[in-house]
Amino acid sequence: xxxxxxxxxxxxxxxxxxxxxxxxxxxxxxxxxxxxxxxxxxxxxxxxxxxxxxxxxxxxxxxxxxxxxxxxxxxxxxxxxxxxxxxxxxxxxxxxxxxxxxxxxxxxxxxxxxxxxxxxxxxxxxxxxxxxxxxxxxxxxxxxxxxxxxxxxxxxxxxxxxxxxxxxxxxxxxxxxxxxxxxxxxxxxxxxxxxxxxxxxxxxxxxxxxxxxxxxxxxxxxxxxxxxxxxxxxxxxxxxxxxxxxxxxxxxxxxxxxxxxxxxxxxxxxxxxxxxxxxxxxxxxxxxxxxxxxxxxxxxxxxxxxxxxxxxxxxxxxxxxxxxxxxxxxxxxxxxxxxxx
Amino acid sequence: xxxxxxxxxxxxxxxxxxxxxxxxxxxxxxxxxxxxxxxxxxxxxxxxxxxxxxxxxxxxxxxxxxxxxxxxxxxxxxxxxxxxxxxxxxxxxxxxxxxxxxxxxxxxxxxxxxxxxxxxxxxxxxxxxxxxxxxxxxxxxxxxxxxxxxxxxxxxxxxxxxxxxxxxxxxxxxxxxxxxxxxxxxxxxxxxxxxxxxxxxxxxxxxxxxxxxxxxxxxxxxxxxxxxxxxxxxxxxxxxxxxxxxxxxxxxxxxxxxxxxxxxxxxxxxxxxxxxxxxxxxxxxxxxxxxxxxxxxxxxxxxxxxxxxxxxxxxxxxxxxxxxxxxxxxxxxxxxxxxxx
DNA sequence: ATTGGCACTCACGAAAGCGGAGTGCCAACG
DNA sequence: CGTTGGCACTCCGCTTTCGTGAGTGCCAAT
Numbered sequence: 001x002x003x004x005x006x007x008x009x010x011x012x013x014x015x016x017x018x019x020x021x022x023x024x025x026x027x028x029x030x031x032x033x034x035x036x037x038x039x040x041x042x043x044x045x046x047x048x049x050x051x052x053x054x055x056x057x058x059x060x061x062x063x064x065x066x067x068x069x070x071x072x073x074x075x076x077x078x079x080x081x082x083x084x085x086x087x088x089x090x091x092x093x094x095x096x097x098x099x100x101x102x103x104x105x106x107x108x109x110x111x112x113x114x115x116x117x118x119x120x121x122x123x124x125x126x127x128x129x130x131x132x133x134x135x136x137x138x139x140x141x142x143x144x145x146x147x148x149x150x151x152x153x154x155x156x157x158x159x160x161x162x163x164x165x166x167x168x169x170x171x172x173x174x175x176x177x178x179x180x181x182x183x184x185x186x187x188x189x190x191x192x193x194x195x196x197x198x199x200x201x202x203x204x205x206x207x208x209x210x211x212x213x214x215x216x217x218x219x220x221x222x223x224x225x226x227x228x229x230x231x232x233x234x235x236x237x238x239x240x241x242x243x244x245x246x247x248x249x250x251x252x253x254x255x256x257x258x259x260x261x262x263x264x265x266x267x268x269x270x271x272x273x274x275x276x277x278x279x280x281x282x283x284x285x286x287x288x289x290x291x292x293x294x295x296x297x298x299x300x301x302x303x304x305x306x307x308x309x310x311x312x313x314x315x316x317x318x319x320x321x322x323x324x325x326x327x328x329x330x331x332x333x334x335x336x337x338x339x340x341x
Numbered sequence: 342x343x344x345x346x347x348x349x350x351x352x353x354x355x356x357x358x359x360x361x362x363x364x365x366x367x368x369x370x371x372x373x374x375x376x377x378x379x380x381x382x383x384x385x386x387x388x389x390x391x392x393x394x395x396x397x398x399x400x401x402x403x404x405x406x407x408x409x410x411x412x413x414x415x416x417x418x419x420x421x422x423x424x425x426x427x428x429x430x431x432x433x434x435x436x437x438x439x440x441x442x443x444x445x446x447x448x449x450x451x452x453x454x455x456x457x458x459x460x461x462x463x464x465x466x467x468x469x470x471x472x473x474x475x476x477x478x479x480x481x482x483x484x485x486x487x488x489x490x491x492x493x494x495x496x497x498x499x500x501x502x503x504x505x506x507x508x509x510x511x512x513x514x515x516x517x518x519x520x521x522x523x524x525x526x527x528x529x530x531x532x533x534x535x536x537x538x539x540x541x542x543x544x545x546x547x548x549x550x551x552x553x554x555x556x557x558x559x560x561x562x563x564x565x566x567x568x569x570x571x572x573x574x575x576x577x578x579x580x581x582x583x584x585x586x587x588x589x590x591x592x593x594x595x596x597x598x599x600x601x602x603x604x605x606x607x608x609x610x611x612x613x614x615x616x617x618x619x620x621x622x623x624x625x626x627x628x629x630x631x632x633x634x635x636x637x638x639x640x641x642x643x644x645x646x647x648x649x650x651x652x653x654x655x656x657x658x659x660x661x662x663x664x665x666x667x668x669x670x671x672x673x674x675x676x677x678x679x680x681x682x
Numbered sequence: 683a684t685t686g687g688c689a690c691t692c693a694c695g696a697a698a699g700c701g702g703a704g705t706g707c708c709a710a711c712g
Numbered sequence: 713c714g715t716t717g718g719c720a721c722t723c724c725g726c727t728t729t730c731g732t733g734a735g736t737g738c739c740a741a742t
Contacts, residue, residue, distance in 0.1 A: 023735090025734065025736085026735075026736080027734085028734095037684075037685090038684070038685055038686080039685090040684075040685055040686070041683085041684055041685070043735090043736070044684085047736090047737080057735090057736085058693090059691090059692065060691055060692060060693095060735090061690080061691045061692050061734075061736050061737095062692080062693075062734085062735070063734085063735065063736095101500060101501075134480070135480045135488070137478045137480065137490065139475075139476045139478065139492065141475070147492070149478065149490065149492070151480065151488065151500075155500075157490070157498055157500060159492075159496075159498060160442075235600065236600070237578065237596050237599070237600060238593065238596045238600060240596065241588070241589070241596075247582070247586075247588055252579065255579040255581065256579045258578070259576065259577070259578060259579055364704090366703065366704050366705085367704075368703085368704075369703095378715075378716090379715070379716050379717075380704095380716090380717095381715075381717070381718095382714080382715055384705070384706075385714085385715085388705095388706080398704090398705085399724095400722095400723070401704090401721095401723065401724095402703075402704050402705055402721080402722045402723050403703085403704070403705085403723085403724075404703085404704065404705095
């Protein structure tokens with residue numbers, strides 16, 4: 001792929017096809033884009049592009065359509081992610097303004113993202129693993145029943161009920177609360193777990209060892225609960241209409257994937273940090289049935305330390321530059337908000 | 342509508358149409374159901390039923406299809422909600438077993454309901470308004486910054502950050518925590534709000550009045566936050582495929598409604614208590630565009646005091662008896678679980 | 683390397699023909 | 713009077729045919 005004009009032709013084909021949803025022919029191409037050559041010349045280029053697998057024709061004597069490989073080249077070499085306009089930026093801020101808690105922030109993000117891109121938006125909740133412990137609260141529900149509340153820096157709250165073998169009194173509750181918070185407070189989850197184990201170890205001789213152990217175990221379990229790492233918010237399902245007709249071949253499999261959060265997370269892949277946007281086009285993904293689907297994702301988190309991913313899922317035939325810009329912008333804003341909190 | 346056989350014919354038409362998705366003719370009817378009369382006789386009955394608006398034909402010389410009115414009569418007079426089999430009951434229990442917190446319980450319920458009915462399931466989170474305050478926790482994030490955590494009997498947790506005009510010390514924190522819990526603990530939300538206002542009133546002379554006021558206001562605001570009353574969980578969207586072809590006329594409007602939780606809740610209507618299942622058929626609902634959609638709902642909550650609704654949304658052409666049974670069963674199990682907690 | 687010319691291909695839409703399921707009506711029957 | 717067999721009629725849905733036109737591939741000329 002050396003020829004300069006051929007690349008221009010490919011770009012033109014992608015842009016036209018995305019805009020019109022119809023196979024694009026040589027004549028229309030020279031008219032709509034100002035490449036100063038004749039249709040016949042373009043046809044030669046097209047033949048070459050087809051030879052190399054970047055475009056294809058649905059049937060003989062139809063216009064050309066980009067292949068996955070064609071889109072790939074397009075995003076890799078022919079795209080510059082355009083920054084958002086100031087108007088758009090303002091819209092984003094005002095949209096995110098006034099969020100009260102983590103749930104709310106995430107909800108607003110999905111909604112925003114799906115509205116900006118007109119695709120289905122997915123936002124993964126921040127992982128436990130990289131957040132820090134803000135506070136641990138113990139509430140006595142009954143003499144042998146304790147509510148353990150784990151509050152994290154991202155605003156996430158995990159709560160568990162733990163049954164004790166011996167009754168607990170007020171004084172002991174205060175002591176235990178103190179020691180647990182002293183051990184875990186402010187630490188990253190992984191470190192907090194270590195400190196908690198140490199604390200339990202130290203307490204193993206004391207009379208209240210069993211109670212301490214029970215509470216610590218509950219906390220450790222809550223901290224390592226990957227079930228909650230798999231929480232995601234999905235929005236903009238209405239945009240599935242953009243897949244056009246093909247309900248069975250494209251929309252249904254996608255609906256199924258969106259419901260299986262495990263599948264969905266696998267589809268989104270690893271969160272990439274540093275403002276890098278990942279694009280996975282059609283059959284490049286792990287699922288056969290989603291060969292007509294592309295995924296555009298990036299990571300987010302305070303100071304670009306990727307806590308989780310966020311992105312959109314849409315038809316391979318989509319406006320990649322615009323979508324990538326939107327995904328990146330929302331990730332930035334979300335990161336900033338988590339930073340402030 | 343007196344004639345006994347006519348009702349039987351209507352029932353047969355509904356059942357066949359639901360099963361086959363095709364207009365049903367007189368001949369097929371007498372064959373598949375054992376009504377001991379000739380097709381010609383059935384035709385007369387059909388003409389009468391059509392006259393009265395219970396059935397209609399898509400076009401001349403086609404079979405008959407039930408109208409909304411026909412379905413209505415069917416569910417009102419021709420249906421006995423069949424109880425779940427013991428196998429199904431067992432499946433339900435095992436499905437709900439091991440839920441750890443409220444979110445988990447609700448998630449499992451939607452999933453269960455959508456699998457049982459093969460429709461889109463909707464579960465509203467328990468309202469704040471009827472639950473009681475289990476505990477209020479205050480955590481000092483900074484000298485003038487407090488995290489207020491409100492823990493409710495249903496397992497719901499609301500949290501807010503409040504900025505104070507004066508710094509707070511440890512001793513005062515303990516005192517405030519004590520007085521707030523003394524006032525609100527164990528009370529129903531509405532009563533808790535009254536008690537809290539009283540407490541703030543009493544404290545108005547003390548030096549820490551402003552702090553108390555700030556915390557109480559935050560709590561009151563959290564308690565009256567109807568935004569969170571509008572939380573719902575949706576599942577089983579894949580079953581939208583059951584609407585058959587018509588993506589634009591049926592599926593898309595529904596997808597839009599499912600995203601707008603306010604709309605969705607209006608669609609579900611008031612929660613009905615006491616094991617009563619509400620069925621809203623097609624155009625009976627408040628939304629024009631959902632005229633091909635039926636909603637089957639009921640309320641749930643401890644001791645049948647309806648805390649919120651739950652139900653399914655599907656095509657008017659659905660298996661009403663089975664669906665109603667499933668909705669009722671899930672509501673019962675969900676209620677029981679909330680009762681235990 | 684680029685271009686105009688030209689024959690060829692093939693999806694798509696309209697028009698036409700056909701088969702069959704289902705109806706409505708009527709006259710006959712118990 | 714309700715029920716039944718017979719019969720003509722309607723009209724959807726499927727298939728076939730045909731024409732049109734956008735688009736292509738190839739070739740000879742520049």
